[in-house]
Amino acid sequence: MTPDRAQLVEHARQSIAHGSKSFAMASKLFDPATRDRAWLLYAWCRGCDDLADGQEMGHGMQIVADPAARLATIRARTALALAGQPSGDPAFDGFGLVARECGIPAAVAEDLIEGFALDAAGWRPQTEQDLYQYCYHVAGTVGVMMAIVMGVSPDDEATLDRACDLGLAFQLANIARDVREDHDAGRRYLPLDWLKELKIPESELFAPPYRKRLASLGARLAERSAAYEASARVGAAALPFRSAWAVLAAAGIYGDIAREVSRRGTTAWDTRVATSKTAKLGWVVKSWWQARRPKKGLPRPPGLWTRPRR
Structure with a gap:
């Protein structure tokens, strides 16, 4: 079951608080509705990055043994979230929510994932x-x-x-x-x-x-x-x-x-x-x-x- 909106926003708030003090401070300047949506977008980006690089909240990047499998997970969870289906990860579920609320084109999300594909291929x-x-x-x-x-x-x-x-x-x-x-x-x-x-x-x-x-x-x-x-x-x-x-x-x-x-x-x-x-x-x-x-x-x-x- 997908968490409700408040739970997704709280997860995203914690993600940005731990992952980027710079963005966390700047995000407080938004109006509340935009701030929550910015947090949801950030949490998905952070979740993708951590999966791809074997990190935790943006820290401890390492050489991973299974880059292709990690990329496949990012693609699968994002596709589920954009389709409005539970992905099993609140960072991805939150992105699906903000994408629907704001009309974020799926093609732009796919372009971001292509960046992880470049890294996975050793580009x-x-x-x-x-x-x-x-x-x-x-x-x-x-x-x-x-x-x-x-x-x-x-x-x-x-x-x-x-x-x-x-x-x-x-x-x-x-x-x-x-x-x-x-x-x-x-x-x-x-x-x-x-x-x-x-x-x-x-x-x-x-x-x-x-x-x-x-x-x-x-x-x-x-x-x-x-x-x-x-x-x-x-x-x-x-x-x-x-x-x-x-x-x-x-x-x-x-x-x-x-x-x-x-x-x-x-x-x-x-x-x-x-x-x-x-x-x-x-x-x-x-x-x-x-x-x-x-x-x-x-x-x-x-x-x-x-x-x-x-």
Whole structure:
């Protein structure tokens, strides 16, 4: 039997509280109905991620022995949830609920799952465009779905492009922060072209002779993240005030991760980069003012990667 809505929301609240303090704080800025739906969407994304990577609440990523079976479980539970059938997992049941309430297209959910399929297949980006394609699957899709949760029409391509940009900004920041963690888990999200350009052997990313070159790639990821963050900030003008406030706060909080990686240079991966509670609260205040004075009318930069159209 599927839990009732209140139980699903409570499970989702606990998921975000344990899985991401940054998103948990930003989500409190939403109006209550949007907040609950954002939690339900987050819990599904977290549930998929934990299944795929053998994690618990986003922590302890490891090399799993059965990636194909885990992917099949994600697909099966998602299909049941979208069909309105009990999946046996409250994270997936909650996603089915929010998808029906908000009209989230199944195709976008399928695009997210394709990101897990890439990881399950041992995929590695060869080019910068490959990197953006991957970021779309695992995070840009989340931005699109979150915008729909906030009331954006699934047909409003321009606003959804900006929402996708925020997902790309977040994922690029994640990749910059987690280069060592990914390397230790047998993954590599730095484009092979970039490594060849700087003559960094893939198997020796953290060898002392290449540390300065690797730091320059951390700064490059931060620069790319900032470009997508700037685009997303313009898109926030299309949202209701409280949703814009939450989005801008999240953009600042997560943007600080990429900026800190760049600032640390060669020491960026000695300890995990995190945003302090004080800094998070600072962004809550700053983003309130930013949401009251939205950036409007600025065209989306033509050089940015654009999500595929369905």
